[in-house]
Amino acid sequence: MLQPAATRAEYADMSAAELIDEWQWRSERKSILVDKPIIRFLVNGGEVAEEFVERCLEMAREYLDSGQVPGAEEIGLPARVVDAYGQWVSEREDIGPQDEKDRLRLRKPNILLDPWGEGVMLDLPPQQVPATMSHAEIVWRVTMEETASDVPVRIRRAGFDLKTTPESLVLDQPVTEYQVSLLADGDPKRTWRYPGADAERPLLVFDQASGMLLPWKHSLPARCLWLLFPGQFDLQVEGQAHCLEELPRLPWGWAGFRGQCWNLKSATSLVLREDEQTVLSIAVRPDETAKRPYLVGGRLFSPGEPGVRPPVYVGQPPRIRVPLTGRRSADEELARWRLIVRSKWAAIPQIQRTLPLTDLRRSMEMGDGYFDIPLHLGRLLGKAPYGNFIVRLRGPLGRSAELPLRILPHLEICGHENLCLPEAQSGPPAVTLLVETPPGDGLECRGEDGECLVRAMEQRADGWEYELEAAPAVTGVELTVVRQPPTGDAIRVPIFVPIRRLRWALAGEQTGPALREWSGRAIKRPVDALLQAESPCLLVELPVDDAQAIQMTLRLLDIDAAELQRSDPQASRQSQRLWRFELSAFLDTIRASRSPILRFELTVWNLPDRDDPLRLPVLSLTRTLVIDDVELKPHRVGNRAFLELRWREPIPLRNRRVRFWPLWRPWDPLFEQTIPDEAEGTLTFEASPKDLRSGKYRLEFIVVDPWVPPVSPQRPERDTPGTVDVELISADRQLQHLEARIREGGPHFELI
Structure with a gap:
């Protein structure tokens, strides 16, 4: 199980939780043969099992990269596990790394709940694509109850990488299982499965902070959760817990479900009942995620998005806060942690360091129930780091953390903090941003079709200033601050700047x-x-x-x-x-x-x-004009040409117009005539030969909204409601006219 997960493309970039779900699904279908105690531990072990898998994967990948099995203390695994793996790989000659240059780096889509907005929805995150697949046709396929829907996505450059554009879909009804597949040129690259609500498990659980669907098997974490269940059920919670709020009624097929927000931090179990009969009983377990390390302090410019982009800090780096459990002394807890700091790509400083936290004991800041590790220490990132970094803390199983971050010594952006409001007539405006970088640093903005333009404005001793213009439809720009050191590769720090629009x-x-x-x-x-x-x-x-x-x-x-x-x-x-x-x-x-x-x-x-x-x-909203019995007759009054238009309209409407779309000469301009509100079935108007020439036209009767700005019209298809095709001259007469012109002037080119 372990070695394929570390080497095969179909498992690449799966999280430990995804791998466990995949192993369980395959073991149930006998596609892998694994002892049942192993599967039971992985499925029921929660965060401890997930971190055990993650450390085993790290051990396997370290061996593939360096040819050496890391030590038990370094990797944080029992010595018997590391020794068994070392013995196993020493007996095999067919182990080698997967060629990474041609593989997709796939991230799991998420089902989200927005009770006040879209209801239940599917978030399709951007996927990193190798250069060899830059011209592939990438499609998401969403299957609900054997009904599949395809969502094509584009590939574009974002920072260092080629990525697909993010999308999201509304899931308008509950089903027993959702399947989401990513296809490249019709070939499925991976399929994710999400259990829905069924008779045995009529409960969907969402994290209240992120809105993300939480997979659960036998227990729920003791934190604030959104609980979604059929409306005929009653929910009872044992222990010291209380319902924070009743969620709004959800739209579409979810209207029969109830949603509630519960604080389960002191709960022991919850029960779903129907007519006093217990339908489902679930235990509540302690929430170990609250005891994981996290970043505090520093000047946070952009909070980032887990799994999508790291947070961006400006100036001195932040601190790492490690919560204490209180079950051991502070020194005993410190002895269980190791800190790994490394730079990613070119950076200042270039660092790859691993050390136990006991080595930093004198530099730490102790607080009430936690200790802080300053990253600005000279042994770590220093006071003026520049670039992309990854910080890992490896401690007791279930509590380790990986904290990627980006740091710039100086950055100022103005214009993005304002709320951009559209105009009633002209729509959303373009947005101008001013960006100030450290002296000598360049600024890049990757966009398509002129959606983002950068101009250098001023170069001062304390900073370089740029002006950036984002097109009216843009809701976020991908910037990259670039520094070229005297030697070596350029340091590139991608930054996402959201543009707030109504x-x-x-x-x-x-x-x-x-x-x-x-x-x-x-x-x-x-x-x-x-x-x-x-x-x-x-x-x-x-x-x-x-x-x-x-x-x-x-x-x-x-x-x-x-x-x-x-x-x-x-x-x-x-x-x-x-x-x-x-x-x-x-x-x-x-x-x-x-x-x-x-x-x-x-x-x-x-x-x-x-x-x-x-x-x-x-x-x-415009009502469709019900028009029939249309007649169009030309006649002259002296030297002036008129058209008489007749039609039958059961219910006369107001603000009408009729458009004349030329069919024989489609390059001719569109002619549009207003129909007065008092006109009932007949209209006579003057028609200049330069506006309407003899030929065949498609008449389109429309109602115009005077409050909405006009848009460029498109010629309607034949037999569209409110349209009719008419001829001001028959085809035979037109041909006779052209033949007479040829006899008179001989063959020649003429725009007719």
Whole structure:
């Protein structure tokens, strides 16, 4: 089990927890033969088993890299385990490392819960792609109840690497199992499986801090959790625990589930009951993650995202805080820890050092229940490090930690901290950032199609200044600060800078997993499309520091801006990023309205640095014109040409227009004519020959929203509702006219 996990591409970059799930799944299907006590330990051993697997993997990889098996004390494993592995590899000649240059580095997707926004969703993180696969077609395949949905992704450069673009999908209904596969040119590279809610385990558990789905088998960690279960069940918790809040009702197929937030730090077990009958009983175990080391202090520029990008610090490096258990003396606990610090790629300093924490005892800062390790010590990173580093602390099983970080001696960025609001007519604006780096350092920004441009502005003795412009649709830029030392490779420090924008998306238009299309402009839909949606929602993304201060209202207006109905979103909380408006509540009002155009307007109060409320059109609904019996006849009055348009319209609407799309001469410009509100079935207007020439046209009858800025129109397909094809001259007569022209002037080229 161990050696394939360290060498085979299909296991590369799996976490210990993923490996254990994979081994369990394969052992149940007899594809690997393992003694049952081993599988039981791995499956039921929790974080201790996971860290044991992680250290065994580290031992195997160290042997593959150096040809030497590390010592038991160095790797933190019992001597009998290390000795057995050393004996095993010495007897084999077929062990060698996997060629890494052509392998994908895959990260596990996550199922998340956002009770106030999208509900249950699937996060598809960026995946590192080798250069040999830069032109491959990468597709995510999501399978729910044997129904598969494909999500293609692009490959782009991010910092040092080629990575796929991140995506996320709404999971609109509960199923017994979710399967997510990554395909490259149609070839599945890996499949992840996530158990859903079923009759035996009708409970989904999410970490309250991250919103991430937590796999569980026999017990739950004693911390704050979101618990999601069928609404007919009652949840009871034993011990000193209390329900922090009842979560909002979830949309779509999750409407029959209840969500609650529980603090289980002092709980012993929880029980699900239906009609006084116990359906499920789960023990609550101590949460060992609270005792793992973490970073404190320092000037944190960017908090990073676990598994995606490390945190970025500016200036002096932070400290490592190691919690004490209180079960031993401080010196005894220190003796159980080893610190590993190494630089990644080019960096200042270049370091690869391992030492026991007892060697740093005099330099540590002791606190109440913890001790801090200053990374600025000369034996570690020093006071002015520059580059990418990895810090590992190896201690008792279940408590080790890996802490990657990036450090710059100086960096100032302004412009990204402001909330960028779209304009009602022009939409979202471009954003300008000012960046100051250490003297002599360059700045790179990788983007596509001009989405990010960098210009050098000023070079001073205390810093170099750059101006960066991000396109209107950009919500984050990948910067790289570059320093070229006198010798050796350049030091490159990638930095992700988020751009805070107000934007919105329409969700619930179709069943199954669905991507969202975020916009800073009014979304346009036919009325019938919204009425036929199963459970439509409007999602509003507003990244502010204090969401509880924000007030929102969604109003439905008719063409005269008269309010027909309004609705408030789900109650907000301080860290909220998304607001959800249930559009199902508006459907009866929309059906009853005779207005040709309906508009949803979002009003937001208490925005930062803004005294007045913000009002924006976010969704425009247009009724489809029911048109038939269309006739178009030309006639002349003196030297002037007129067209008489006749049609039948059962219910005359307002704000109508008719577009003339040239079919015989598609290069001719589009002609558009306003239909007065009082016109009922007939319209006569002057038509200049330069606007409308003899030929065949596709007439498109539309209703125009006067409150929404126009967009470039696209020619409709044949037989689209509200369209009809007409001829101002028959094809035979047109050919006769052309033949007469040839007889008169001879063959020649002419734009006709």
